[in-house]
Amino acid sequence: MKQLFVFIRKEFYHVFRDKRTLLIMFGLPIAQILLFGYAITSEVKNSHISISDNSRDANTEQLINKIKSSSYFIVDETSLSEQEIENTLKRGNVRCVLVFPPNFGNNLLHSGKAQIQIIADGSDPNTAKTLINYLTAIIADYQQEISPAAVLPYVIVPETRMLYNEEGNGSLNFIPGVMALILMIVCTALTAVAVVKEKELGTMEVLLVSPFKPIFVLISKAVPYLVLSLANFTLIVLLAVFVLNVEIKGSILLLFLVSTLFIITCLSFGLLISNVTSSQQTALLLSIMGMMIPTLIFTGFMFPIENMPWVFQVISNIVPSRWYFLIIKSVMLKGLGFAYIWKEVLVLIVMTLALLGVALKNFKIRLE
Amino acid sequence: MEEKVIICNDLTKQFGDFYAVNKISFDVYKGEVFGFLGANGAGKTTAMRILCGLSYPTSGKASVAGFDVYKQQESIKKNIGYMSQKFSLYENLTVSENIEFFGGIYGVERSEISMRRTDLIERLGLEKEVNKMVGELPLGWKQKLAFSVAIFHQPRIVFLDEPTGGVDPVTRRQFWDMIYEAAAGGITVFVTTHYMDEAEYCNRISIMVDGRIEALDTPENLKKNYSASSMDEVFYQLARGAKRSDN
Numbered sequence: 001m002k003q004l005f006v007f008i009r010k011e012f013y014h015v016f017r018d019k020r021t022l023l024i025m026f027g028l029p030i031a032q033i034l035l036f037g038y039a040i041t042s043e044v045k046n047s048h049i050s051i052s053d054n055s056r057d058a059n060t061e062q063l064i065n066k067i068k069s070s071s072y073f074i075v076d077e078t079s080l081s082e083q084e085i086e087n088t089l090k091r092g093n094v095r096c097v098l099v100f101p102p103n104f105g106n107n108l109l110h111s112g113k114a115q116i117q118i119i120a121d122g123s124d125p126n127t128a129k130t131l132i133n134y135l136t137a138i139i140a141d142y143q144q145e146i147s148p149a150a151v152l153p154y155v156i157v158p159e160t161r162m163l164y165n166e167e168g169n170g171s172l173n174f175i176p177g178v179m180a181l182i183l184m185i186v187c188t189a190l191t192a193v194a195v196v197k198e199k200e201l202g203t204m205e206v207l208l209v210s211p212f213k214p215i216f217v218l219i220s221k222a223v224p225y226l227v228l229s230l231a232n233f234t235l236i237v238l239l240a241v242f243v244l245n246v247e248i249k250g251s252i253l254l255l256f257l258v259s260t261l262f263i264i265t266c267l268s269f270g271l272l273i274s275n276v277t278s279s280q281q282t283a284l285l286l287s288i289m290g291m292m293i294p295t296l297i298f299t300g301f302m303f304p305i306e307n308m309p310w311v312f313q314v315i316s317n318i319v320p321s322r323w324y325f326l327i328i329k330s331v332m333l334k335g336l337g338f339a340y341i342w343k344e345v346l347v348l349i350v351m352t353l354a355l356l357g358v359a360l361k362n363f364k365i366r367l368e
Numbered sequence: 369m370e371e372k373v374i375i376c377n378d379l380t381k382q383f384g385d386f387y388a389v390n391k392i393s394f395d396v397y398k399g400e401v402f403g404f405l406g407a408n409g410a411g412k413t414t415a416m417r418i419l420c421g422l423s424y425p426t427s428g429k430a431s432v433a434g435f436d437v438y439k440q441q442e443s444i445k446k447n448i449g450y451m452s453q454k455f456s457l458y459e460n461l462t463v464s465e466n467i468e469f470f471g472g473i474y475g476v477e478r479s480e481i482s483m484r485r486t487d488l489i490e491r492l493g494l495e496k497e498v499n500k501m502v503g504e505l506p507l508g509w510k511q512k513l514a515f516s517v518a519i520f521h522q523p524r525i526v527f528l529d530e531p532t533g534g535v536d537p538v539t540r541r542q543f544w545d546m547i548y549e550a551a552a553g554g555i556t557v558f559v560t561t562h563y564m565d566e567a568e569y570c571n572r573i574s575i576m577v578d579g580r581i582e583a584l585d586t587p588e589n590l591k592k593n594y595s596a597s598s599m600d601e602v603f604y605q606l607a608r609g610a611k612r613s614d615n
Contacts, residue, residue, distance in 0.1 A: 006472030010461065017460045202454025206518075209420050209450040209527075211442060212473040 003212055007220035011194070015224050021190060025228055029182045029236050036174040037244040044130045049073050049096040050088055052080040057105030059114075063142050067098070072134045089121050096120045096131045164249075164333045175240045176328035177301025180321035182236065183259070184266050184295050187229050189287040191270025194221050196283040199274075214363055222267045229263040230256070249335030258331065258341070261348050262324040268355035269320070275362040299325045323347045370397040373525055373556045374419065379428035381414050388414040390579035391428065396525075401547060401557045403567050405603065406576030409612045412560050413529070415576070419558070420527055421445045433524045446474070449523040449555075453530035457514050459503030463494055466502055467517060474521035488516050508539030512546060519550055526550065528559040532566065544569050564600040575603060577610050 015021060049067075053060050068075050076094055085097050099117040101107075108114035118135055120128035165172045195218070198204040207217055237255070240246040248255065270287060277283040296302055298316035305316050316322050323344045330336040338345075374396035381389040389411045396402045406412045417423045419432050421441035430437045433447040457466045464485065471481040489498055492512060502510060511531065519526050528547075532540045544566065551557050559570065567573050567587060574584040583590055583606060587599055596602045 003473050003475060006469060010458070010465070010469045013461055013465060014458070201459075202452050202456045203458060205452050205454070206450055206456045206470075207473070208422055209445060209448070210470075210473050211445040211475070 004216050004220060007212065007216065008223050011220055011224040014194070015228065021193075025186055025190065025232060026235065028186060029178075029232055030239065032178050032182055033175070033236060033239045033244070036178045037240075044127055044134070045072060046074050047072060047096065047127070047131055048076050048094045049098060049131070050077045050080045050085075050094045051075060052082060052085055052097060052099045053078050054082075054102045055100045055104035055106075059105035059108055059146075060100045062146075063139065066142055067135070067138055070134070070138060072131075085119060089119065092121070094121075095124075095127060096135070098135065172246055172333055173301060173329075175236075175244065175246050176325050176332060177299055179233070179236050179259075179328055180262075180299050180301070180325045181292075181295050183229060183233065183263055183324075184321045185288060185291050186232065187225060187263055187266035188270040188273065188291055189284055190228075191222060191225050191267050192273040192277070192283040192287045193280050194225065195271060195274035196277055196280050199278055200280055215360060218271055218360070218363060222264075222271065225267060225270075226260070226263055229266075230260065233259050233263070246332070248332050250331035251337065254338060255328070255331050258324070258327050258345060258348075261345065261352070262320065262327075265320045265324075265348055265352040265355065268352055268359055271359040272355055272362065275359055294319050295321045298322055301325055318351075320348060320351050323351075372396065373398050373433055374402075374558065375429075375431050376419075377429040379415065379418065379430045380426050381411075381418060381423070382426040387579045389418070389425070392576070392579075392581045393428075394574055394581060394584055396556060396558060398524075398556055399551050399554050400572065401551050401559065401570045403570030403573035404558060404560045404576070405567055405573055406560075407607045407610055410576040410607075410610065411579040412576055416527060416529060416558075416560065419444075420448060420450060447524045449518040449521065449526035451514050451518040451526070451528050451531050453533045455507075455510055455514060457502045457510060457517060460501055462499050462501055463489070463505070463513065464498045466513070467520060470517045471520050476521050484520060488520070492516060508535055508542070511535055511539065511543060515543065515546055515550075519555055523555065525556040525558060528557065530560055530562060532561065532563065540566070564598065564603055567599045567603075573599075575606050577606055578612050582606050 051064055051067075053064065064075065064078055067073050077088075080088060080097065082099075085099070088094055089097060097119045099119065101115055101117070104114050104116070116139065118132055120132055122128050195204075198207065198217075204217075208214065233256070237248070241248060269291075273283055273287050273290075277286060294315075298305070298312070298319040299321045300316070305313055305322070308316070327341045327344045327348075330341050372395045374394075376392055376394050378391045378393055379389060380387065380391050392411075392415060404412055404416065414423070418425050418430065418437055421432070421437065421444040424438060432444045435441075435443040435447070437444065458469070461469065467485045467488065468481055471484070476484070489495055492509075494509070494513070497505060497509075502513070505513070515526075515528070515531065518528075532543055535543065540563070547557050547559070547569075559566075561567060570587065572584065572586050573590065574581045575590075576582070583593075583602070585593070590602050591597070591599065594602045594605055596605065
């Protein structure tokens with residue numbers, strides 16, 4: 001036990017003296033959270049659009065002002081000629097053009113029916129659809145305003161709510177995803193490198209010749225990274241809450257417990273990688289390249305897993321971050337308790353045991 | 369009768385059809401400096417790994433410090449020290465922290481560690497460097513420190529795997545002075561080397577060729593028997609017949 005303590009203390013010296021590792025460990029999450037929180041967002045805000053107003057009457061002006069005043073759009077030009085429409089879209093200056101035909105106001109007032117054309121840049125279909133929806137909503141809103149008295153025989157008013165995320169805050173979905181991603185990559189890579197480093201330096205040989213038990217070597221390597229990863233996790237949570245205004249609905253304790261479990265899963269994976277590699281570079285490449293892509297794709301926070309071909313859906317099941325992502329989403333955003341996540345937790349536990357088992361076995365075989 | 373600390377009898381390690389170590393037998397006496405020579409691929413490392421308790425032999429008998437290599441690996445590990453050709457202290461720990469760490473994992477008591485450390489630092493003349501990172505020391509000093517750390521827990525035998533690789537001749541001389549000092553203090557030294565001038569420093573040497581020990585005697589006797597003027601010649605005569613090599 002005393003030997004273990006001596007060893008763990010040594011590992012902490014290593015970690016705190018390696019400024020580069022510390023920078024990766026704590027710089028990466030901050031950068032990622034801010035990137036995903038601000039730069040990469042699925043919300044459409046401040047989109048540039050142009051308007052080709054061929055009618056120029058009171059109604060078009062009111063509608064244009066309404067669009068201008070919404071936070072979704074920045075109106076670049078209101079008097080685009082028909083010839084310029086396509087060029088503007090081609091140049092990519094605007095995502096969308098709104099076209100009022102001549103006599104828009106007249107038609108609206110006299111025949112009670114007017115048409116409006118929305119031309120969107122379909123090369124980015126998701127954004128285009130979102131913009132069209134926003135515009136349609138504004139137009140419908142305006143329609144209500146000018147004919148409040150209009151009584152229709154039957155009216156169905158859909159009352160929509162985005163549960164767990166009323167404002168449609170895009171970072172709500174990203175935060176759990178980024179947590180899973182960062183923990184997965186940082187824990188795996190750093191643990192793998194920490195063990196392989198000893199092999200490269202030749203100190204592993206000395207350790208193996210010493211009476212210190214090999215399994216303790218693995219434990220000692222894992223403990224500092226477990227502690228650091230938890231600190232890291234705390235940092236991410238704090239950033240999410242105070243910088244990105246994400247509200248944690250569920251139990252914080254539960255959140256930390258499942259995260260500890262997930263960190264252990266990742267650490268085991270790192271140990272496994274360290275057993276099959278002998279240079280730090282390979283270990284780093286394997287853990288970052290090998291982990292990054294599957295984590296990004298199969299965690300489910302960027303691309304919905306339900307839409308994938310079944311082969312990929314099956315593969316996604318063996319990616320630990322996928323399960324962690326589900327757990328975190330349930331606990332953090334929906335405020336669910338353990339009763340709702342025990343299955344995912346069980347999957348993670350089984351994965352951890354399997355990974356640890358293989359890692360330990362490999363470690364022993366290598367000794368022979 | 370001198371006390372035997374390593375006893376090997378027909379020790380064999382087989383990997384499939386390949387005999388890495390083929391029935392080697394030898395004894396090493398207490399306080400002896402025993403040179404374990406052989407070309408690359410001759411089986412030195414495999415034999416040494418067995419003696420260090422890192423791998424099991426296929427057949428034959430061997431005991432180290434009185435403990436059996438099959439059943440008492442843990443006890444063997446407690447009674448030996450080891451230093452390898454690769455430099456093996458932690459560069460980003462200070463001199464003092466390295467000593468504490470290695471002393472610690474061998475279970476040396478805290479108070480004992482600090483006593484021995486003070487003594488060791490004084491002997492090596494490293495008073496000013498105690499709190500410097502090992503990475504900042506010149507290679508020769510690191511090597512000497514690594515050897516001192518390898519025998520810090522006062523093992524009965526110390527295994528040195530090409531300890532002087534890449535070290536200048538002056539430092540090598542000093543290093544060998546330390547080896548003699550340790551041997552005089554009762555620690556048996558088991559050393560592999562590629563430098564034939566170093567082989568001459570050993571009390572006795574064995575030369576391995578293709579998994580077998582082809583010669584074992586004092587350097588003087590070996591030179592006489594092979595009518596050679598230097599160990600270099602003896603080694604060349606024996607190794608010429610080797611079929612195995614690294615490549």
